[in-house]
Amino acid sequence: MKMSRRTLLSSSVIAALYGAARPSMALASSDQPPWRNWSGALVSHPIARFSPATEAELADFFASSSGPVRPVGSGHSFSPLVPTDGHLVVLDQMTGLLKHDADALTATFAAGTRLGDMGSTLNNIGQAMLNLPDIDRQTLAGATSTGTHGTGINFKSLSGYVTQLRLITPLGEHLDITPADKDLFNAARVSVGALGVITQMTLQNRTPYRLKQTSWIMNTNEALSQFDQQAATHRHFELFPLTHSDYSIALATDETDEAVNNPPVSPEDEAAFDDAMRGWMLVPPALRKPLVNGLAEMIEPSSRVDVSHRILTNVRNNRFNEMEYSVPIAAGAECLQEVLRTIEQKRIDVVFPLEYRYVAPDDTWLSMSSGDEGHAAISIHRIATEDYRPYFDVIEPIFWKYHGRPHWGKVHSLGATELLALYPEFGRFQALREKLDPQGRMLNDHLRKLFGVKS
């Protein structure tokens, strides 16, 4: 049997193991179940859902209703951006391609379109997205407005490829926002639903292309010493450092003319992995490192080729909670090494690999890479049914030490005071938010903390 990264990464056993242990939760008595996020860690009971079919309906809704409003995409955020006891605006009727420009290679999608539904649609009109995040279940507006990004020192967050968007403000205004709007454009692209509800976005794309993705095992310190060179050599380069180990899985992705070769992982391989994993979970962290190192050295390189959107995104076979911070590239390796060292020294029982990648700077006010320098994004994960707080609480101060900026859609505990120090334009965003939403209808407790608004 050939070991490959893909077979390594495709097992669903953990989901099964922990899914069986999930506590039973009572269903809501009404026909509308409570809202829950993707991981299940967040639960809320909105007074009602509103699913507008048109922008006019959305504007009418704002005019005819009162109280808090939060928009939701796919519910993939781990931070409490969505929970509200007011109205939840669901954009599941605002989906699909609205228009495109074959010469400029731009395409406008309704905001509720899922990233995973855009690849083929774009291919049919001779376009492809320049980059994508690892998960493609999010909606376009949800992913973009939380600062979601892919991998690559030459690639910005999704927000960096938005050329125009339409925002319906809580005051019912329709704002078509372009680069000419400067401040509003730079604020609205990453605005966590605080300025209103985005209904459509236009993206700068390119012609369709194929990618070849290769993975192999590297010593983590060696990989970090080569990271800048690898990141400059490959279109995309990232590491998945293995906890309680000296090794990482390296992943390099480049354009290719090779034929598509992307077979699915065989069920037999997945079943075999499942059996082995059940035993592995019993190995204490302190005993894990020698074994993991020995095993890591036996992992064979693997590669696959496919159209870009099938290589850049992946299906997650189990659910988790995640914390992600970006630190200036110059501090990236040291920060990652301290995180790995802390996991080992404190014997934190986590088997989820970390993720380490570069993101290009951009001009949005609240992007993780906002400003003039690229950032290294570092992610830690915890299985959805485990309490993530003890692990994340230990690691988060390490990110702060390196001036880390949190991913808006992922777990973090920062508030306005800290964020003001991390984002040069944060104060301007606060002022703009107050102007567009003077009544604070787009706020929940979490957003009030983010933007320093009293209840």
Added chain:
Amino acid sequence: MNYRITLLITTAIMALSIAGCGAPDQSSSIESNPLGERSLAESPADAARVARLWSQSCALCHVTGVAGAPRAGNAEDWAPRLATGKALLLKHTIEGYNSMPPLGYCMSCTESDFSALIDLMAEGVAK
């Protein structure tokens, strides 16, 4: 299973779910739905509404069966699940279960919608 293979397999625990299963393209399920074209039916469980919800949410995983999702209309996938009872399936759909996220990506679905969506995907499977 020989020792080397066992070791290799065991290594998988380290990687868990940084994914990478190269999901087949599921984009064919979505159609362009320009703003202004209303398709919402009045009855929460009527066929048009259920079909739209299916296309926009369930189809992402239940067409090809990625991440272990039971494939729509596939008796082999659905029969053992139906045997556990509709109430349990509905509970798993709403609360999440294994790879299935809570609400199955359908943020506006009512309990009646979820029930209808389960029926739609299990349609034709002997109960």
